[in-house]
Amino acid sequence: MSSVASVINSTTGTTLIRIDGLVKQYTRDTQVLTVLDNLSLTVDEGDFVALMGPSGSGKTTLLNLIAGIDRPTSGTILVGDQQVSSMSEAALAKWRSANVGFIFQLYNLVPVLTAFENVELPLLLTNLNRARRRKQAELALSVVGLADRMDHYPRQLSGGQEQRVAIARAIATDPKLLVADEPTGDLDSKNGEEILVLMERLNSEFKKTIVMVTHDPKAASRAHRLVHLDKGVLKEDVHAEKGKAVGMAAAISASST
Amino acid sequence: MKYLPFVFKNLFRKKTRSLLTLGSILLPLFVICVMGTLLKTLSRDPSEGRGMYRLVVRHKVSLTNFIPEAYRERIFQLGGIQEMSIWCWFGGKYVDYSAKNQFARFGVEPEKFLKVFDEARFIEGTAPDWISDRAGAIVGDALAKKYGWKVGQKITLTGDIYPITLDLTIRGIYTAENASALFFNWTYVEEALPRVKGRIGTFYVKAKSAADVERLPKQIDALFENADPPTKTETEKDFQNGFVSMLGNVKFMLTGICTAIVFVILLIAANTMAMAARERVTEIAVLRTLGYQKSTILGMILGESLLLALFGGVAGLAFFVLTFPGFKAWLMNTPMAGFAAGIKLFPSVLAAGFGVAVFVGLVAGVVPAIRSARRSITDGLRQVG
Amino acid sequence: MLGIPLKYNIRNLFVRKVTTGLTVLGIGLVVAVFLCVMALGEGLTRVFTASGSENNVLVLRQNSQSELQSGVSRDQVPLILTLPGVAPDADGKPLASAELVVVLNLEKREGGSSNVTIRGIGEKGMKLRPGLTLVQGRWFTPGKSEVVVSRGISSRFKDCSMGETIHFGAYRWTVVGIFDAGGTAPDSEIWTDVEGMITDFKRGGYSSVLARTGGRAARDQFQAGLAGDARLALEGKVERKYYDDQTSTAAPIKFLGFFVGIVMAIGACFGAMNTMYAAVAARTREIATLRALGFSRLSVLISFVFESLCLALLGGLLGCALGWLAVKLALSGVTGTTNFATFSEVVFAFRLTPALLMTGIVFSLVMGFFGGLFPASRAAFTKITNALRQVG
Known part of the structure; x- marks a missing residue:
């Protein structure tokens, strides 16, 4: 049937992301600012990882590097069998369109396009014809439960609905990896909860590997694994069973404020 | 092509802005078309589409000096001449000297004239009517339309070069490429002013072949080189260019204005595209995260710019074409009347206008497109708004 | 009534360098073209209006x-x-x-x-x-x-x-x-x-x-x-009047100047309007804050019209400078056209008079006024509460 369904069976339980000796520095005027310092991390396929840490700790930078929209100063990032850190810009773009789905804090939907058209955006990059694109986008929207809002414009949707459309857009090309940057940061608790449930479902039912940056302990508690980043260094790497992470996350969060 | 609907939606994202930009492309393009039409009219080859030049014989010193009518026989003897007619500028005034009552009035020999000016067609009245009436005149349809003249109507011209008042009756309305003159029988003036007899302004000569056109000017001028007065013979085209040259550097002026206008359109379109691209920094970064290539972003913004300019351009051209008849009629009542009479819609002018639109579209979009494509994704995502 | 300081508008113009620059340049070019054509007409007119004496009579045939x-x-x-x-x-x-x-x-x-x-x-x-x-x-x-x-x-x-x-x-x-x-x-x-x-x-x-x-x-x-x-059968014309009557030679040029100037001014006015609409849109929150601080609608309206006038004035000044440079450098020599009343060449020079330069400035201000009026009224009628809630 659909390619979304085909992923369900393709889960192998192997490593999806392998990061070694990752360094990211920014140069502002003459000052060199080290954001990530010799960081290593592996993420298994099918995992749901929460990245936590105080503001300016480099969470978003790490997320961007994994997703291939930023370049490391040194070190390697392997996603699947692709050396993301050394790919050309054009190859990266192509790779992203097939392998990574993005979810942003502010949804970042295109205001002049309908929900359907927003979801169709990444599909325009594929070889699919119009009819196939339509089918795929409808499927993605039905996964997030908004098949009936297809022709609505972003301004006609609530924040939670907008974020669900954004998630539909992220999964439209059926990528293995989803990266989310504060996906609940701009939502009230009820809507945030719905989004988290949806992400859990994408992880368990559709076997999406998810890396999520958040500072919300409640959101982090949904993850299988919690990674804490502080001043460019991975200070903790806690394997946690679902539910166990709650207390841990709360503790970390409390200590960092 | 599959990105086209998206590009379209972007184009009309800010409706007020898009409409204002369309307007600010449309109006200057209209001006460019007007300038281009004037330029084209001034540099037009009067023999275009007719394939045969007429020759104009005049006094070597200037048009305001007269040559003897007796030259006719000697010119005819050179051979290769179909027919020739006296062609005398009468000047004078119709109603008053204001610009809106200015038009060309020539005294000719009707029978010969109709053989020389053989592309003229009567749309009202007939040739024999005119030929048989010594005080008859024919007028171009453009003039007849402007003044509402009918066949049989009387027109009074008060002379200034020639101290005589002509009471003419319209015997025909003709149509031709530039039908904006009045022709009457020169005999009328000759009979009223005996001292004028035998001294004429110019001869219009219709040659038999292209070779004759080539040969005759030199031969005619050589014939009268040491005579008094000497002559100057030119093709109708050179004769007309002489008038244009007398106007001074009009071509330079019109071309200068057009160039400046192209820049104005360019600046306005570039401003619109710069504003559009700036507002979409985050959105473009999002598209890039989705896997859109730099080249695709570049193409989409350039495409949007091109579409914007094309919409404005095509609207401008359409506006020009649709308003042209009214515009021309209006221009006939302005100080530009002398230039307006000969204007018409030239495909080459419209093509040039279209070219300007394409040029503006591509150039206006280049900088915003490159900047958008080159901005790093992480920078773009950081930007708020 | 409380007025918004003018500094606020002027600084804003300089913050948006690209947009301000493009708009100023556009208005400037329109003004410059207008001035050059009018300087041509003025130079030609001057030949006739300055010629001849009031005490000389020219005797001509009736x-x-x-x-x-x-x-x-x-x-x-x-x-x-x-x-x-x-x-x-x-x-x-x-x-x-x-x-x-x-x-x-x-x-x-x-x-x-x-x-x-x-x-x-x-x-x-x-x-x-x-x-x-x-x-x-x-x-x-x-x-x-x-x-x-x-x-x-x-x-x-x-x-x-x-x-x-x-x-x-x-x-x-x-x-x-x-x-x-x-x-x-x-x-x-x-x-x-x-x-x-x-x-x-x-x-x-x-x-x-x-x-x-x-x-x-x-x-x-x-x-x-x-x-x-x-x-x-003769008549005497005052020599000065004889030449004055020929000033119609300059009419087509002046007509052309006005035609091009006015149509282009409307176009440039649209461009200025675009810029001002964008300025208003980008500062919605700012405007709402000003209104919340107690500035009246009228102050906001005046403030934005003023900003537009400043924008256009910059263009007008640039246009005058461009026109002046063009006339001084590129068009400094004498030129000529045919006076069809005498059927002969009239030699004249471009004349960019102070009065013409003032016309250019007024011209630009008119563009600025109309270009700013509608965006400014949009700004004046911004709903405070909505605007304050809006992000960015």
Whole structure:
């Protein structure tokens, strides 16, 4: 049937992301600012990882590097069998369109396009014809439960609905990896909860590997694994069973404020 | 092509802005078309589409000096001449000297004239009517339309070069490429002013072949080189260019204005595209995260710019074409009347206008497109708004 | 009433460098084009409005629009000169000059050809035109086929430099002097001795007679005398008015200037409107904050109209500078066109007068006002609560 369904069976339980000796520095005027310092991390396929840490700790930078929209100063990032850190810009773009789905804090939907058209955006990059694109986008929207809002414009949707459309857009090309940057940061608790449930479902039912940056302990508690980043260094790497992470996350969060 | 609907939606994202930009492309393009039409009219080859030049014989010193009518026989003897007619500028005034009552009035020999000016067609009245009436005149349809003249109507011209008042009756309305003159029988003036007899302004000569056109000017001028007065013979085209040259550097002026206008359109379109691209920094970064290539972003913004300019351009051209008849009629009542009479819609002018639109579209979009494509994704995502 | 400080608007203009720059440049170009075309028209107009004297009367054949169309026979001249009103010269003879005007088709230096007026003057001809100065060589000697050429004609036509010979069929004239008439009509002419010219061109008489009258009353008397003699069939025109009547030569250029200027101004106004709408949109929160602080709608409206006026004024100033530079550098020489009233070349220079520059500034302010009005009213009617909630 659909390619979304085909992923369900393709889960192998192997490593999806392998990061070694990752360094990211920014140069502002003459000052060199080290954001990530010799960081290593592996993420298994099918995992749901929460990245936590105080503001300016480099969470978003790490997320961007994994997703291939930023370049490391040194070190390697392997996603699947692709050396993301050394790919050309054009190859990266192509790779992203097939392998990574993005979810942003502010949804970042295109205001002049309908929900359907927003979801169709990444599909325009594929070889699919119009009819196939339509089918795929409808499927993605039905996964997030908004098949009936297809022709609505972003301004006609609530924040939670907008974020669900954004998630539909992220999964439209059926990528293995989803990266989310504060996906609940701009939502009230009820809507945030719905989004988290949806992400859990994408992880368990559709076997999406998810890396999520958040500072919300409640959101982090949904993850299988919690990674804490502080001043460019991975200070903790806690394997946690679902539910166990709650207390841990709360503790970390409390200590960092 | 599959990105086209998206590009379209972007184009009309800010409706007020898009409409204002369309307007600010449309109006200057209209001006460019007007300038281009004037330029084209001034540099037009009067023999275009007719394939045969007429020759104009005049006094070597200037048009305001007269040559003897007796030259006719000697010119005819050179051979290769179909027919020739006296062609005398009468000047004078119709109603008053204001610009809106200015038009060309020539005294000719009707029978010969109709053989020389053989592309003229009567749309009202007939040739024999005119030929048989010594005080008859024919007028171009453009003039007849402007003044509402009918066949049989009387027109009074008060002379200034020639101290005589002509009471003419319209015997025909003709149509031709530039039908904006009045022709009457020169005999009328000759009979009223005996001292004028035998001294004429110019001869219009219709040659038999292209070779004759080539040969005759030199031969005619050589014939009268040491005579008094000497002559100057030119093709109708050179004769007309002489008038244009007398106007001074009009071509330079019109071309200068057009160039400046192209820049104005360019600046306005570039401003619109710069504003559009700036507002979409985050959105473009999002598209890039989705896997859109730099080249695709570049193409989409350039495409949007091109579409914007094309919409404005095509609207401008359409506006020009649709308003042209009214515009021309209006221009006939302005100080530009002398230039307006000969204007018409030239495909080459419209093509040039279209070219300007394409040029503006591509150039206006280049900088915003490159900047958008080159901005790093992480920078773009950081930007708020 | 509380006004928003002007500094606020001016700083905002400089913050949006690209947009402000593009808009200013656009308005500037429109103003510059307008000014250049109008400077052309102004220069041409000036030739006519500055030419001729109020006390000179030009005698022409009735109904003649120009000297070229006119004719005065030899035997009419003594009759004219004995009419009351003509002022006598120091030697007791009437201060008047019977003249012949012919146009010659001469080749221009830049290519092409045009008609140039050659004027034969009588012995009092110079005295009737005191504004003339000889800048090179000497005046012509009667009877020797010598001419003096105006500086403007000399620079624009072939064979018209000092020492060269203008020839035309059997005619030959040596250029012995160059004169300057301060931008008036003689600056487009070649002068020689009238009697020699009549012989050269085999004319039976003169074109016109220029006579000095002793003041207004004498002038009226002289004109009445001419009109009163039906046999003469002549009329006298005040020389100044004769030239004034020819200013219509500049009408097409001025018309073109206004046409291009106005249509382009509307276009540029739309451009300014775009810029101002974007400025208002980008500052919605700011506007709402100002309103929340207690600034009235009217203050916001005035503030934004003012900003637009500043934007346009910058454009206007730039346009004046561009126009001035263009006229000073690229268009500084004399140019010419044909005066179809006399069927001959008029030489003139671009004239960018202070009044024209002011017109350019006013022109830009009008663009700024209309360009700013609608965006400013959008700003004034911003809903405070909505705008404050809005992000970015």
